[in-house]
Structures are given as structure tokens and as C-alpha cells.
Amino acid sequence: MKKILSVLLLLCLFLTACSKDGPAETEIFAMDTYMRIRIWGDNDLLHDAVDEIRRLERLFSVTDEDSEVYALNQTGNAELSADTAEILEQAITLSERTAGAFDPTVYPLVSAWGFTTGEAHVLTREELDVLLPLVGTEHLRLEGAAAALTDGAQVDLGGIAKGYTAQKCLELLSEKGVQTAMLSLGGNVQTLGTKPDGTAWIIGIANPEAPSEAIATLTFTGSMAIVTSGGYQRYFDLDGTRYHHILNPETGIPAETGLSSVTILTQDGATADALSTALYVMGMERGIEFWRESNDFEAVFITQSGTIYATEGAAPLLGGCEFEEITR
Ligand code: ADP
Ligand code: MG
Numbered sequence: 001m002k003k004i005l006s007v008l009l010l011l012c013l014f015l016t017a018c019s020k021d022g023p024a025e026t027e028i029f030a031m032d033t034y035m036r037i038r039i040w041g042d043n044d045l046l047h048d049a050v051d052e053i054r055r056l057e058r059l060f061s062v063t064d065e066d067s068e069v070y071a072l073n074q075t076g077n078a079e080l081s082a083d084t085a086e087i088l089e090q091a092i093t094l095s096e097r098t099a100g101a102f103d104p105t106v107y108p109l110v111s112a113w114g115f116t117t118g119e120a121h122v123l124t125r126e127e128l129d130v131l132l133p134l135v136g137t138e139h140l141r142l143e144g145a146a147a148a149l150t151d152g153a154q155v156d157l158g159g160i161a162k163g164y165t166a167q168k169c170l171e172l173l174s175e176k177g178v179q180t181a182m183l184s185l186g187g188n189v190q191t192l193g194t195k196p197d198g199t200a201w202i203i204g205i206a207n208p209e210a211p212s213e214a215i216a217t218l219t220f221t222g223s224m225a226i227v228t229s230g231g232y233q234r235y236f237d238l239d240g241t242r243y244h245h246i247l248n249p250e251t252g253i254p255a256e257t258g259l260s261s262v263t264i265l266t267q268d269g270a271t272a273d274a275l276s277t278a279l280y281v282m283g284m285e286r287g288i289e290f291w292r293e294s295n296d297f298e299a300v301f302i303t304q305s306g307t308i309y310a311t312e313g314a315a316p317l318l319g320g321c322e323f324e325e326i327t328r
Contacts, residue, residue, distance in 0.1 A: 026050065030057050031162055033186030040180035040196055045173055052169045059084050060161045062107060063116055072147050073107065073154040080145045087157060087164045087270065088142055094274040095137045098290070102278035103249040107156035108134045115245045120236040122243065128252040135249050163227055163273025166190040187228040190269050194221045208232045208260035208302055216308060216321040218265065225269040229276035230261030246280050257283025260304050265314055266297035284309065288326055
């Protein structure tokens with residue numbers, strides 16, 4: 001008992017010390033990934049941030065039998081709570097904006113490939129012919145809080161949920177008076193404000209060949225969402241071929257466009273997440289075209305041959321590597 005008390009005391013001292021000189025921080029496992037939360041200022045709010053992440057995870061999980069997405073996928077109909085309706089609406093909008101490269105109805109394919117069941121399986125032409133007609137946002141109707149799917153269609157928020165969660169979590173902290181925070185939810189980083197000492201945020205972009213190491217850094221101050229999608233994040237190898245988890249919704253197979261990752265920089269977390277998945281599917285050429293038609297994000301592409309390309313708004317922030325700049 002004494003030992004526990006002294007450990008608790010030490011922990012309290014540690015947290016107080018952290019809040020004076022730096023952030024209070026905690027790490028959790030949620031949405032199938034490690035997440036780190038850092039808040040400058042009020043330690044107590046770490047709990048609120050963790051609760052918010054867990055609350056959204058319980059709504060959006062495709063595998064948790066108590067989630068709203070699970071209920072929708074099982075019955076084809078569901079009355080949704082505000083967050084699930086909002087994320088679905090955003091997902092549909094981003095799917096339309098990216099001409100279906102990001103598609104929240106890919107679940108029949110994701111599940112058949114075994115990415116959520118753990119039973120890796122390479123889809124045959126016959127299986128693809130059965131599943132592909134079930135994919136497309138025309139199969140998902142959303143009217144206010146009421147969602148409906150056509151027979152056999154299923155929703156997967158895996159390409160947007162972490163970004164949406166980071167966004168909502170930071171909005172909550174901001175409402176509670178937090179001025180500076182940083183979330184790192186798997187490949188999704190989002191910052192709020194600027195550190196009290198005025199120093200810049202330095203965010204690493206993972207090396208696709210060695211994901212625990214950074215291949216480059218992004219340096220900036222203020223609020224920003226930075227999300228990377230890459231085939232290296234989740235995959236299985238079978239008979240010498242690698243199959244990763246980002247599917248081209250048109251073909252039903254893992255997107256192979258010569259890229260090993262795409263990083264998106266923008267203000268909204270959910271948008272960053274969906275666009276990183278979408279541009280990975282589009283590939284560099286279509287991705288650059290899409291960037292030129294847009295004005296709300298910047299991007300860093302890493303090709304399979306290891307060349308790094310940065311759009312002109314991302315280029316001034318990028319360091320630690322050689323890269324080519326893409327101009328408008
Ligand atoms: P990660 O979840 O590893 O950070 P992404 O944000 O790119 O990576 O999301 C990939 C996940 O999104 C997949 O595991 C799958 O659940 C789902 N998904 C796969 N392909 C697509 C797609 N084309 N559009 C939308 N979601 C997708
Ligand atoms: Mg994504």
C-alpha cells in the first residue's frame with residue numbers, strides 16, 4: 001500500500017512538473033493504434049480528452065457489436081447520434097469531392113480482404129464481381145439522423161475516424177479553455193495553438209521503409225492537421241506479394257500508384273484524413289491535379305523509388321531531406 005502511495009505521489013509530482021515546464025501527457029491504445037495526447041496547462045483535461053476518444057471509438061468501430069456503425073451495417077438502418085451523422089455526412093461530401101477515391105462504403109471489400117477479421121485472403125475475380133457493385137455512396141442514404149444502406153452495402157470509417165476524432169477532441173479542449181495541445185493518433189497528428197515558449201512544432205514524416213524513423217520534418221507554429229496514409233501502415237504478405245489496406249474502390253484491390261505515402265496538411269482533421277487516403281488512391285499525377293483545383297490543403301508525396309515531392313505551400317515547412325517542389 002505504501003509503495004502504491006509513493007508511486008502515486010511520484011506520478012502527481014511528475015504531472016505537476018510537466019505542467020510547469022512542458023505538457024501533461026498520456027498514451028492510450030484506441031481505434032487499433034497508439035495515441036498520444038499532450039496538453040499544455042490543465043492536467044485534469046487529459047481525462048476529458050481520453051473520454052472523448054473512447055466515446056467516439058464506441059460509436060464508429062466496425063467490429064464493436066455495440067457501435068452505431070456496427071448496427072447500421074448489420075440491419076441496414078440506424079438512427080444515429082449527432083457525431084455519427086456528422087462524420088458520415090462529411091465522409092459522403094469528401095467522397096463526392098474526390099470522385100470516389102475516398103469511399104466510406106468500402107467495407108464489404110475491406111472485410112473480405114481480411115483487414116478487420118485478421119483472416120488474410122486475396123480476392124478472386126469472381127468475388128470482386130460480387131462485391132464491387134455494393135461499393136459506392138449511392139448505397140448510403142443519410143437524412144438528418146436517419147441512415148440507410150442498400151442490401152449488402154456496409155460502411156467503414158477507418159479512413160476518416162481518427163482525423164475526425166482528433167478534430168473533435170481539440171475542439172472540446174479548446175472549449176474548456178486549453179490554448180495549446182497536440183494529438184498524435186496513429187499516423188494522424190493535429191496541433192492546437194502555439195507552445196507557451198513560442199517554439200515551433202516539429203512533426204516527423206515516417207520513413208515508409210522504416211516507419212519508426214522520420215524521413216523528413218514539418219516545422220510550423222499554430223494549429224494544423226497533418227495526416228499520412230501509406231501502404232506500409234497495415235498489410236499482409238502472401239506468396240511473395242504485399243497486399244496493403246488502402247483499396248482502390250473502383251478495382252477493389254490495394255491501390256498501386258507508385259506512391260509509398262501521402263501526407264496532407266490542412267486545418268480540419270477529418271478532411272486531412274480522408275484526403276490522405278484519397279490522394280494515395282489517386283496517385284501523384286491525379287493528386288497534383290486535384291491539389292491545383294483545390295485551395296484548402298498542401299501535400300507531401302513520397303514515391304516508391306524514394307523521391308519526395310512537396311506542394312508549394314508545404315515546401316517552406318519541409319526539412320531534413322531533399323525534395324522537389326510542385327508549383328501551381
Ligand atoms: P490508417 O487508418 O492506416 O491511418 P487511412 O487513413 O489511409 O490509413 O485509412 C485506411 C483505412 O480506411 C483502411 O484500413 C480501411 O478501413 C479504409 N479504407 C481503405 N480504402 C479506402 C478508401 N479508398 N476510401 C475510404 N476508406 C478506405
Ligand atoms: Mg485517411
